[in-house]
Amino acid sequence: MTRVLRVLGVGNPILTDDGVGWEIVEEIRRLRPALDAVTVCAGAMGVFDYIVDCERVVLIDSIKSGTVAPGTVLRLSLEDLTPSLDQPTSHGMDIASACRIGEALGYRMPRQISIYALEIADNTTIGEGCTPAVAARIPDVAKEIIAEEAL
Amino acid sequence: MQKITIDPITRLEGHGKIEIFLNNEGGVDRAYLQIPELRGFEKFCEGRPAEEIPRITTRICGVCPTAHHLAGTKALDDLFKVEPTPTAKKIRELMNSAFVAEDHVLHFVFLGGPDFVVGPNAPAAERNVLGVINKVGREVGGQVIEMRKRMRNVLRIIGGKPVCPTCGLPGGVSKGISETERQTIKEAGAYGVELCGALFNLFEDVVLKNQDYLDLITGDAFKHQTYYMGMVDKENRVNLYDGDIRVVDPKGNRFARFKPQEYLEHIGEHAEPWTYVRFSFLKNIGWKGFVDGEQSGVYRVAPLARLNAAVGMATPRAHAEYEKMYATLGGRPVHNTLAFHWARLIEAMYGAERVVELAEDPEITSDDLVNLPVNPPREGVGIVEAPRGTLIHHYQTDPKGIITKVNLIVATQNNSAAVNMSVEKAAKALIKNGEVSEGLLNTIEMGFRAYDPCHACATHSLPGQTPLELNVYDADRNLVRQLRHGLGNQRRTS
Numbered sequence: 284m285t286r287v288l289r290v291l292g293v294g295n296p297i298l299t300d301d302g303v304g305w306e307i308v309e310e311i312r313r314l315r316p317a318l319d320a321v322t323v324c325a326g327a328m329g330v331f332d333y334i335v336d337c338e339r340v341v342l343i344d345s346i347k348s349g350t351v352a353p354g355t356v357l358r359l360s361l362e363d364l365t366p367s368l369d370q371p372t373s374h375g376m377d378i379a380s381a382c383r384i385g386e387a388l389g390y391r392m393p394r395q396i397s398i399y400a401l402e403i404a405d406n407t408t409i410g411e412g413c414t415p416a417v418a419a420r421i422p423d424v425a426k427e428i429i430a431e432e433a434l
Numbered sequence: 435m436q437k438i439t440i441d442p443i444t445r446l447e448g449h450g451k452i453e454i455f456l457n458n459e460g461g462v463d464r465a466y467l468q469i470p471e472l473r474g475f476e477k478f479c480e481g482r483p484a485e486e487i488p489r490i491t492t493r494i495c496g497v498c499p500t501a502h503h504l505a506g507t508k509a510l511d512d513l514f515k516v517e518p519t520p521t522a523k524k525i526r527e528l529m530n531s532a533f534v535a536e537d538h539v540l541h542f543v544f545l546g547g548p549d550f551v552v553g554p555n556a557p558a559a560e561r562n563v564l565g566v567i568n569k570v571g572r573e574v575g576g577q578v579i580e581m582r583k584r585m586r587n588v589l590r591i592i593g594g595k596p597v598c599p600t601c602g603l604p605g606g607v608s609k610g611i612s613e614t615e616r617q618t619i620k621e622a623g624a625y626g627v628e629l630c631g632a633l634f635n636l637f638e639d640v641v642l643k644n645q646d647y648l649d650l651i652t653g654d655a656f657k658h659q660t661y662y663m664g665m666v667d668k669e670n671r672v673n674l675y676d677g678d679i680r681v682v683d684p685k686g687n688r689f690a691r692f693k694p695q696e697y698l699e700h701i702g703e704h705a706e707p708w709t710y711v712r713f714s715f716l717k718n719i720g721w722k723g724f725v726d727g728e729q730s731g732v733y734r735v736a737p738l739a740r741l742n743a744a745v746g747m748a749t750p751r752a753h754a755e756y757e758k759m760y761a762t763l764g765g766r767p768v769h770n771t772l773a774f775h776w777a778r779l780i781e782a783m784y785g786a787e788r789v790v791e792l793a794e795d796p797e798i799t800s801d802d803l804v805n806l807p808v809n810p811p812r813e814g815v816g817i818v819e820a821p822r823g824t825l826i827h828h829y830q831t832d833p834k835g836i837i838t839k840v841n842l843i844v845a846t847q848n849n850s851a852a853v854n855m856s857v858e859k860a861a862k863a864l865i866k867n868g869e870v871s872e873g874l875l876n877t878i879e880m881g882f883r884a885y886d887p888c889h890a891c892a893t894h895s896l897p898g899q900t901p902l903e904l905n906v907y908d909a910d911r912n913l914v915r916q917l918r919h920g921l922g923n924q925r926r927t928s
Contacts, residue, residue, distance in 0.1 A: 329497075384575075
């Protein structure tokens, strides 16, 4: 079944800031209950299952670039994420690679993927909830993505 | 909204790092693999009801949540001293079998494929998953995804969802299997058996009939004479869900056989000042450093180690392939790390065959799903064989079942010493007189791929890759060479 639009939050809800994508999507879901908005705690090809057969995907995730302040939103496209197709481990299979694999095998992959990544401070400490600078941004970022994507 | 994209030379944090130090002659003195580690899991669990832990531990790894859930559930059985019903045991084993089968097939084709199907000497631009698809054809590649989809549907039927299952209870499972679901599960298993058969044919044609590839597998570059550990049934055959833990020495002789509850008598953990990773070793040999041989307590786990630690497979087609592998490679045990790929396919076949066998078992649709725990909790250990090796969960609680202590030994920790040894061995082979071979990073990654280690695997942050940086220092500790994979490929656009 083809989905017209899916909002997908990727993250680990018990790994401090890693779960911010998850929390932003929960906020979007609260504001737009009719949207197909889902969260997933999966890596590698796990994300593939959630985007295949979708026309358009708005993906919300965390990022730790170390170049901007925690809480800054980075707007990326799939082209910004070079697929790493020869990764050394299963854990390295990324969303860009998943899309390339899907296309190569003839799957219907999204025609449009908008990626919003919130710069984070900590994704190595097990714990619920984000660090203060990141947590404070969640409500505004959710509203900004709704406006930006006309959700 | 402030929009920023990332600089091309940005270093994304959380990458693995290999530090290589040369001696005065320009040879390798030591090589260190450093990888980011998660912190605070044990503390996070303390004070929570024990029954929550198997659901929490599914978040530890984005790739192996099923294995963590099952090891945790078995730890609850032991904690409450309750024997699961026969049907519950079968449903749990079915779940683990489906999980291992799909995980192994995906790894064999998409991660191992570049090294074997495409080949180590192919141009770098082709030595990747797209190169594999080009070589094996879209049909086989599509069948891998289809098998994965069907097996994940099995996980959804049993576990409630395809990732992060919730079905495990002390003494059983929360949901049974209907007749319609049984049929779906059986068809998924049969699909997996057929695909694994086709992949063995592919392996025969592409790898075994190519002397260069065979030489690569049997060569010295990735060989380590270590002990091997894996779970076995009463007849010492591989069992991925239940049984004793068997250890063989580098000659293949039985060294130990123990119950999960006895693991602390056999497994020690060694700390090094340069990494947070703890290195597991055999206590009854002792930690002697990152060295091979009978005198070293280093052991290995995961597919090849499990096959080495056992005397065969419990399903017919997997056992035939087991016999063939050892006949080809000169008998048991096999020490060549690249043979992990071959063993992985044998286990995938075993997993798929077990899915069919268990789906055909009349008891699998019984509604006798749980024996209620009646004993006060205190301490419990659960072990399963995850795709990447022996996975140990150990919980202690107060009399009300509130967690006071958790200890996990994850699959990769068991292999950590050996992975480091492989890195150092590759470095020593490819760095001579201070000259660093271009193929060094690829060679090291070939070793990595065979083990398929989980490193900081709960992190899902973008870009979602596992970047690796390799730094070579001369005898005066000056950085003389840097190789990178997966780092610095982002672009700043505003």
